[in-house]
Amino acid sequence: MSPIAQPPLPSFEVQITAPDIGRWLAGNTAVRGFTTRDSGVAGPHVALLAITHGNEIAGAIVLDRLLSTGLTPARGRLTFGFVNLGAYERFDPRQPTVSRFIDEDINRVWDTAVLNSARRSAELDRAREIRPLIDTVDVLFDLHSMLWPSDPLILCGTSPKGKRLALGAGVPALVVADHGHASGQRIIDYPRFAEATTPCAASLVEAGQHWQEATVDTMFASVSGLLRDLDLAALPQPERRTQRFAEVTTAVTASTSNFAFVQPYRGGEVIVRRNTLIALDGETEIRTPYDDCLLIMPSLRPSRGHTAVRLARFMPA
Numbered sequence: 001m002s003p004i005a006q007p008p009l010p011s012f013e014v015q016i017t018a019p020d021i022g023r024w025l026a027g028n029t030a031v032r033g034f035t036t037r038d039s040g041v042a043g044p045h046v047a048l049l050a051i052t053h054g055n056e057i058a059g060a061i062v063l064d065r066l067l068s069t070g071l072t073p074a075r076g077r078l079t080f081g082f083v084n085l086g087a088y089e090r091f092d093p094r095q096p097t098v099s100r101f102i103d104e105d106i107n108r109v110w111d112t113a114v115l116n117s118a119r120r121s122a123e124l125d126r127a128r129e130i131r132p133l134i135d136t137v138d139v140l141f142d143l144h145s146m147l148w149p150s151d152p153l154i155l156c157g158t159s160p161k162g163k164r165l166a167l168g169a170g171v172p173a174l175v176v177a178d179h180g181h182a183s184g185q186r187i188i189d190y191p192r193f194a195e196a197t198t199p200c201a202a203s204l205v206e207a208g209q210h211w212q213e214a215t216v217d218t219m220f221a222s223v224s225g226l227l228r229d230l231d232l233a234a235l236p237q238p239e240r241r242t243q244r245f246a247e248v249t250t251a252v253t254a255s256t257s258n259f260a261f262v263q264p265y266r267g268g269e270v271i272v273r274r275n276t277l278i279a280l281d282g283e284t285e286i287r288t289p290y291d292d293c294l295l296i297m298p299s300l301r302p303s304r305g306h307t308a309v310r311l312a313r314f315m316p317a
Contacts, residue, residue, distance in 0.1 A: 004260035004280050009301060012147075014093040014211040018057040019064040021082055031133050033082035035067060043076025044138040046232060048223060050080075052107050052142055052187070054087020054099040058207060058215045059143035062223060073232040079137065083130065086122055096211060097147065107142075108184025112191060135192060139165065140202035141226055142187055143219055145210045148300050150267025152208045152218045157188050161201040163245070167317060168229035170240045171221040172207065174268065175317070176296055178248035181307050206297065245317040246294050248310045254302040256282035265309075267297045279308065 027035040048066075050059025063080045071078070082088065084106050090099040103121035115128060134140070152172035156162035158179060166175040180189050186204065188194070193202035205222045208215035224235035261279045271278065271293045278295070279286040289311060296310035 004262060009097070012096055012211060014096050016057060016061060016211055016213055016216060018088070018091050018093070019060055021060055021064055021088075024064070024067055024080070024082065025085070029079070029133055031081070031130055033085050034079060034130070034133060035081075036077050036079040037072045038077045039073045039075050041075040043073065043232070044230065045077045045079065045136055046073070046139040046227075046230060047079040047081055047134070047137040047141070049083050049140065049142045049187070051085070051088045052083045052144065053105070054084045054089075054101060055091050055096055056100075056143075056145045056210060057088075057091060058145045058210070058212075058219050060088065061216050062143060062219050065220070066223070071233060071235075073227070074234075076138075076230075076232060078227075078232060079133070081130070081133075084123065084126060086126070093211075105184070107186045108181060110185040110187045110190040114184070134187070134190065137192070138200050139226075139230065140187065140193060140200075141165075141169075141223065142202065142204040143223070144204055144206050145208055145215050145219075146206050146267065146297060147210055148267065148298065149209055150206070150297055152215075153206050153268070153296070154222070155188070155204040155206065157194055157202070159194055159196060159201070161199070162188065162193070162203050165201040165226075166203040167243055167245070168226065169203070169205075169222050170225040170229070170243065171238060172205070172218060173241045173243050175243055175245045176248060176310075176312060177246070178296070178310055178312075179251060182251065182253045183305055183307070243317060244314060246296075246312040246314050248296060248312045250289060250311040252279070252281075252286055252308045252311065254281055254304050254306055254308045255284070257304045258282050259302050259304075259308050261298060261300060261309075264300055265295050265298045267295060269295045271295065281308075 106123035207219035302308035
Protein backbone atom coordinates (compact mmCIF):
# COMPACT_ATOMS: atom_id res chain seq x y z
CA MET A 1 0.00 0.00 0.00
CA SER A 2 1.26 3.48 -0.81
CA PRO A 3 2.33 5.68 2.10
CA ILE A 4 -0.29 8.06 3.50
CA ALA A 5 0.76 11.66 4.05
CA GLN A 6 0.43 13.07 7.55
CA PRO A 7 -2.11 15.89 7.73
CA PRO A 8 -0.76 19.42 8.12
CA LEU A 9 -0.92 20.84 11.62
CA PRO A 10 -4.16 22.85 11.73
CA SER A 11 -4.52 26.31 13.15
CA PHE A 12 -5.87 25.91 16.68
CA GLU A 13 -8.08 28.63 18.15
CA VAL A 14 -7.35 29.55 21.77
CA GLN A 15 -10.75 30.31 23.28
CA ILE A 16 -9.63 30.68 26.90
CA THR A 17 -7.09 32.92 28.62
CA ALA A 18 -4.10 31.70 30.60
CA PRO A 19 -4.46 33.15 34.10
CA ASP A 20 -1.79 35.18 35.86
CA ILE A 21 -0.64 32.76 38.56
CA GLY A 22 2.01 35.10 39.95
CA ARG A 23 0.30 35.43 43.33
CA TRP A 24 0.44 31.65 43.81
CA LEU A 25 4.11 31.13 42.91
CA ALA A 26 5.53 31.67 46.41
CA GLY A 27 3.07 29.16 47.83
CA ASN A 28 3.49 27.98 51.39
CA THR A 29 5.53 24.82 50.87
CA ALA A 30 9.18 24.23 50.06
CA VAL A 31 8.22 23.95 46.39
CA ARG A 32 7.64 27.05 44.25
CA GLY A 33 4.14 27.06 42.79
CA PHE A 34 2.70 24.65 45.38
CA THR A 35 0.20 25.71 48.04
CA THR A 36 -1.15 23.40 50.74
CA ARG A 37 -4.25 24.12 52.77
CA ASP A 38 -4.65 22.06 55.92
CA SER A 39 -7.99 21.45 57.59
CA GLY A 40 -6.45 20.57 60.92
CA VAL A 41 -8.59 17.42 60.88
CA ALA A 42 -7.20 13.96 60.19
CA GLY A 43 -7.58 12.86 56.57
CA PRO A 44 -5.72 12.21 53.34
CA HIS A 45 -3.25 14.49 51.63
CA VAL A 46 -4.75 15.16 48.19
CA ALA A 47 -2.83 16.94 45.42
CA LEU A 48 -4.35 18.61 42.37
CA LEU A 49 -1.72 19.22 39.69
CA ALA A 50 -1.95 21.52 36.68
CA ILE A 51 0.30 22.62 33.81
CA THR A 52 2.29 19.42 33.87
CA HIS A 53 2.46 20.48 30.23
CA GLY A 54 2.95 24.22 29.94
CA ASN A 55 0.40 24.81 27.19
CA GLU A 56 -2.46 22.93 28.89
CA ILE A 57 -3.82 26.08 30.46
CA ALA A 58 -7.28 24.77 31.42
CA GLY A 59 -5.79 23.23 34.56
CA ALA A 60 -4.23 26.54 35.55
CA ILE A 61 -7.66 28.18 35.22
CA VAL A 62 -9.26 25.57 37.48
CA LEU A 63 -6.58 25.78 40.20
CA ASP A 64 -6.55 29.57 40.06
CA ARG A 65 -10.34 29.64 40.59
CA LEU A 66 -10.21 27.17 43.47
CA LEU A 67 -7.35 28.98 45.19
CA SER A 68 -9.11 32.32 44.73
CA THR A 69 -12.20 31.05 46.54
CA GLY A 70 -10.09 30.22 49.57
CA LEU A 71 -11.03 26.55 49.34
CA THR A 72 -9.88 24.59 52.39
CA PRO A 73 -10.68 20.89 52.79
CA ALA A 74 -13.09 19.69 55.47
CA ARG A 75 -10.52 17.09 56.47
CA GLY A 76 -6.93 16.28 55.59
CA ARG A 77 -4.76 18.48 53.40
CA LEU A 78 -5.28 19.77 49.88
CA THR A 79 -2.32 20.81 47.74
CA PHE A 80 -2.63 22.87 44.57
CA GLY A 81 0.43 22.42 42.38
CA PHE A 82 1.51 24.30 39.24
CA VAL A 83 4.07 21.90 37.80
CA ASN A 84 6.02 23.12 34.77
CA LEU A 85 6.29 26.81 35.52
CA GLY A 86 9.05 27.46 33.00
CA ALA A 87 7.04 26.07 30.10
CA TYR A 88 3.88 27.86 31.23
CA GLU A 89 5.70 31.19 31.29
CA ARG A 90 6.47 30.68 27.59
CA PHE A 91 2.85 30.08 26.57
CA ASP A 92 1.84 32.29 23.65
CA PRO A 93 -1.72 31.98 22.27
CA ARG A 94 -0.35 32.88 18.83
CA GLN A 95 1.80 29.71 18.93
CA PRO A 96 0.01 27.57 21.50
CA THR A 97 1.60 24.22 20.63
CA VAL A 98 5.24 25.15 21.26
CA SER A 99 5.29 25.50 25.06
CA ARG A 100 4.45 21.93 26.09
CA PHE A 101 7.86 21.67 27.76
CA ILE A 102 11.33 23.23 27.68
CA ASP A 103 13.79 20.33 27.32
CA GLU A 104 11.67 17.20 27.67
CA ASP A 105 8.24 16.01 28.77
CA ILE A 106 8.11 16.20 32.58
CA ASN A 107 5.39 13.54 32.45
CA ARG A 108 7.84 10.94 31.13
CA VAL A 109 10.56 11.14 33.81
CA TRP A 110 8.90 9.57 36.87
CA ASP A 111 10.92 6.36 36.79
CA THR A 112 12.92 6.09 40.03
CA ALA A 113 16.10 5.26 38.13
CA VAL A 114 15.69 8.35 35.95
CA LEU A 115 14.97 10.61 38.92
CA ASN A 116 18.02 9.24 40.75
CA SER A 117 20.31 9.50 37.72
CA ALA A 118 22.90 12.18 36.98
CA ARG A 119 21.08 13.31 33.85
CA ARG A 120 19.97 16.93 33.83
CA SER A 121 17.23 18.91 32.09
CA ALA A 122 14.88 21.71 33.07
CA GLU A 123 12.06 19.21 33.56
CA LEU A 124 14.13 16.64 35.46
CA ASP A 125 15.38 19.33 37.82
CA ARG A 126 11.80 20.43 38.43
CA ALA A 127 10.61 16.85 38.97
CA ARG A 128 13.34 16.35 41.55
CA GLU A 129 12.31 19.60 43.26
CA ILE A 130 8.68 18.43 43.42
CA ARG A 131 9.41 14.83 44.39
CA PRO A 132 9.77 15.25 48.20
CA LEU A 133 6.30 16.81 48.36
CA ILE A 134 4.84 14.14 46.08
CA ASP A 135 6.25 11.56 48.49
CA THR A 136 3.78 12.86 51.12
CA VAL A 137 0.68 12.70 48.87
CA ASP A 138 -1.99 10.02 49.34
CA VAL A 139 -4.21 10.91 46.37
CA LEU A 140 -2.98 12.65 43.22
CA PHE A 141 -5.18 14.06 40.45
CA ASP A 142 -3.27 15.31 37.40
CA LEU A 143 -5.23 17.72 35.17
CA HIS A 144 -4.62 17.55 31.42
CA SER A 145 -6.19 18.39 28.07
CA MET A 146 -5.66 17.09 24.54
CA LEU A 147 -4.40 18.56 21.27
CA TRP A 148 -6.57 16.49 18.93
CA PRO A 149 -10.36 16.09 19.11
CA SER A 150 -11.39 13.45 21.63
CA ASP A 151 -14.07 12.58 24.13
CA PRO A 152 -12.94 13.41 27.70
CA LEU A 153 -11.62 10.53 29.81
CA ILE A 154 -9.68 9.57 32.94
CA LEU A 155 -6.54 7.46 32.68
CA CYS A 156 -6.09 5.35 35.81
CA GLY A 157 -2.98 3.30 35.08
CA THR A 158 -3.30 -0.42 35.74
CA SER A 159 -3.95 -0.54 39.49
CA PRO A 160 -7.39 -1.27 41.00
CA LYS A 161 -6.92 1.67 43.38
CA GLY A 162 -6.41 4.06 40.45
CA LYS A 163 -9.56 2.69 38.86
CA ARG A 164 -11.55 3.17 42.10
CA LEU A 165 -10.32 6.75 42.33
CA ALA A 166 -11.33 7.55 38.75
CA LEU A 167 -14.76 5.95 39.08
CA GLY A 168 -15.32 7.83 42.33
CA ALA A 169 -14.79 11.18 40.62
CA GLY A 170 -17.71 10.36 38.33
CA VAL A 171 -16.58 12.71 35.51
CA PRO A 172 -15.62 12.21 32.68
CA ALA A 173 -17.84 9.34 31.61
CA LEU A 174 -14.99 7.15 30.32
CA VAL A 175 -12.33 5.57 32.56
CA VAL A 176 -9.39 3.91 30.84
CA ALA A 177 -6.81 1.56 32.36
CA ASP A 178 -3.51 1.77 30.51
CA HIS A 179 0.19 1.00 30.80
CA GLY A 180 1.45 4.47 29.92
CA HIS A 181 4.07 5.27 27.29
CA ALA A 182 7.14 3.52 25.94
CA SER A 183 8.97 6.87 26.13
CA GLY A 184 8.80 7.12 29.93
CA GLN A 185 6.74 7.00 33.11
CA ARG A 186 4.08 9.53 34.03
CA ILE A 187 3.61 10.87 37.52
CA ILE A 188 0.63 8.53 37.97
CA ASP A 189 3.07 5.67 37.23
CA TYR A 190 5.40 6.77 40.04
CA PRO A 191 5.84 3.78 42.41
CA ARG A 192 4.16 5.54 45.34
CA PHE A 193 0.89 5.46 43.37
CA ALA A 194 1.32 2.53 41.01
CA GLU A 195 2.68 -0.19 43.29
CA ALA A 196 0.13 -2.51 44.90
CA THR A 197 2.02 -2.40 48.22
CA THR A 198 0.99 1.21 48.92
CA PRO A 199 -2.49 2.62 49.64
CA CYS A 200 -1.77 5.76 47.59
CA ALA A 201 -3.57 6.30 44.28
CA ALA A 202 -3.42 8.60 41.27
CA SER A 203 -5.39 9.29 38.11
CA LEU A 204 -4.92 11.59 35.13
CA VAL A 205 -7.85 13.58 33.74
CA GLU A 206 -7.90 14.30 29.99
CA ALA A 207 -10.76 16.78 30.11
CA GLY A 208 -11.12 17.59 26.42
CA GLN A 209 -9.37 19.52 23.70
CA HIS A 210 -6.86 22.24 24.61
CA TRP A 211 -8.00 25.84 24.88
CA GLN A 212 -11.76 25.31 24.97
CA GLU A 213 -14.17 26.51 27.67
CA ALA A 214 -15.95 23.13 27.70
CA THR A 215 -12.66 21.53 28.73
CA VAL A 216 -12.41 23.85 31.72
CA ASP A 217 -15.98 22.95 32.71
CA THR A 218 -15.31 19.21 32.47
CA MET A 219 -12.09 19.55 34.45
CA PHE A 220 -13.82 21.53 37.20
CA ALA A 221 -16.60 18.93 37.34
CA SER A 222 -14.06 16.14 37.66
CA VAL A 223 -12.25 17.89 40.52
CA SER A 224 -15.58 18.60 42.22
CA GLY A 225 -16.53 14.93 41.94
CA LEU A 226 -13.20 13.82 43.38
CA LEU A 227 -13.38 16.15 46.38
CA ARG A 228 -16.97 15.12 47.05
CA ASP A 229 -16.12 11.43 46.81
CA LEU A 230 -13.25 11.88 49.28
CA ASP A 231 -15.42 13.98 51.64
CA LEU A 232 -13.02 16.90 51.35
CA ALA A 233 -15.27 19.62 49.95
CA ALA A 234 -18.82 20.19 48.75
CA LEU A 235 -18.36 22.07 45.48
CA PRO A 236 -21.16 22.51 42.92
CA GLN A 237 -21.79 19.09 41.42
CA PRO A 238 -22.65 18.20 37.84
CA GLU A 239 -25.20 15.58 36.99
CA ARG A 240 -23.44 12.22 37.25
CA ARG A 241 -23.50 10.01 34.18
CA THR A 242 -22.99 6.27 34.00
CA GLN A 243 -19.29 5.71 33.51
CA ARG A 244 -17.84 3.17 31.13
CA PHE A 245 -14.55 1.37 31.72
CA ALA A 246 -12.07 0.23 29.09
CA GLU A 247 -8.68 -1.47 29.20
CA VAL A 248 -5.90 -0.64 26.78
CA THR A 249 -4.53 -3.79 25.17
CA THR A 250 -2.07 -2.15 22.78
CA ALA A 251 -0.19 1.12 22.85
CA VAL A 252 0.86 1.83 19.28
CA THR A 253 4.17 3.68 19.19
CA ALA A 254 5.26 5.32 15.94
CA SER A 255 8.45 3.56 14.80
CA THR A 256 8.96 5.78 11.75
CA SER A 257 8.55 9.44 10.94
CA ASN A 258 5.93 8.48 8.34
CA PHE A 259 3.17 7.25 10.66
CA ALA A 260 -0.21 8.30 9.31
CA PHE A 261 -3.83 7.34 9.97
CA VAL A 262 -6.03 6.41 7.05
CA GLN A 263 -8.50 9.08 8.18
CA PRO A 264 -8.63 11.76 10.90
CA TYR A 265 -10.04 9.64 13.73
CA ARG A 266 -11.46 11.21 16.88
CA GLY A 267 -10.57 9.88 20.31
CA GLY A 268 -13.42 7.74 21.60
CA GLU A 269 -14.36 6.36 18.19
CA VAL A 270 -15.17 2.64 18.11
CA ILE A 271 -14.02 0.61 15.11
CA VAL A 272 -16.63 -2.09 14.76
CA ARG A 273 -14.76 -4.81 12.88
CA ARG A 274 -11.57 -6.65 13.78
CA ASN A 275 -8.65 -6.32 11.35
CA THR A 276 -9.73 -2.89 10.08
CA LEU A 277 -6.79 -0.91 8.73
CA ILE A 278 -6.47 2.33 10.69
CA ALA A 279 -2.92 3.51 9.97
CA LEU A 280 0.37 2.92 8.21
CA ASP A 281 3.69 3.20 10.05
CA GLY A 282 5.98 3.43 7.09
CA GLU A 283 5.06 0.22 5.27
CA THR A 284 3.67 -1.51 8.38
CA GLU A 285 -0.09 -1.79 8.58
CA ILE A 286 -1.79 -0.99 11.88
CA ARG A 287 -5.05 -2.91 12.21
CA THR A 288 -7.62 -3.31 14.95
CA PRO A 289 -7.02 -6.51 16.96
CA TYR A 290 -10.69 -7.18 17.84
CA ASP A 291 -14.25 -6.09 17.15
CA ASP A 292 -15.51 -2.88 18.81
CA CYS A 293 -12.00 -1.50 19.23
CA LEU A 294 -11.95 1.81 21.09
CA LEU A 295 -9.43 4.41 19.90
CA ILE A 296 -7.87 6.28 22.80
CA MET A 297 -6.36 9.69 22.06
CA PRO A 298 -5.12 9.19 18.49
CA SER A 299 -2.32 11.64 17.76
CA LEU A 300 -2.81 12.57 14.13
CA ARG A 301 0.81 13.69 13.74
CA PRO A 302 2.86 11.47 16.06
CA SER A 303 6.62 11.84 16.27
CA ARG A 304 8.84 8.78 15.95
CA GLY A 305 9.09 6.99 19.30
CA HIS A 306 5.91 8.55 20.66
CA THR A 307 2.49 7.05 21.28
CA ALA A 308 0.28 7.31 18.19
CA VAL A 309 -2.87 5.72 19.60
CA ARG A 310 -3.98 3.29 22.28
CA LEU A 311 -6.34 0.47 21.39
CA ALA A 312 -8.81 -0.55 24.08
CA ARG A 313 -11.78 -2.80 24.71
CA PHE A 314 -14.73 -2.11 26.96
CA MET A 315 -14.88 -4.11 30.19
CA PRO A 316 -17.31 -4.28 33.13
CA ALA A 317 -16.74 -1.37 35.49
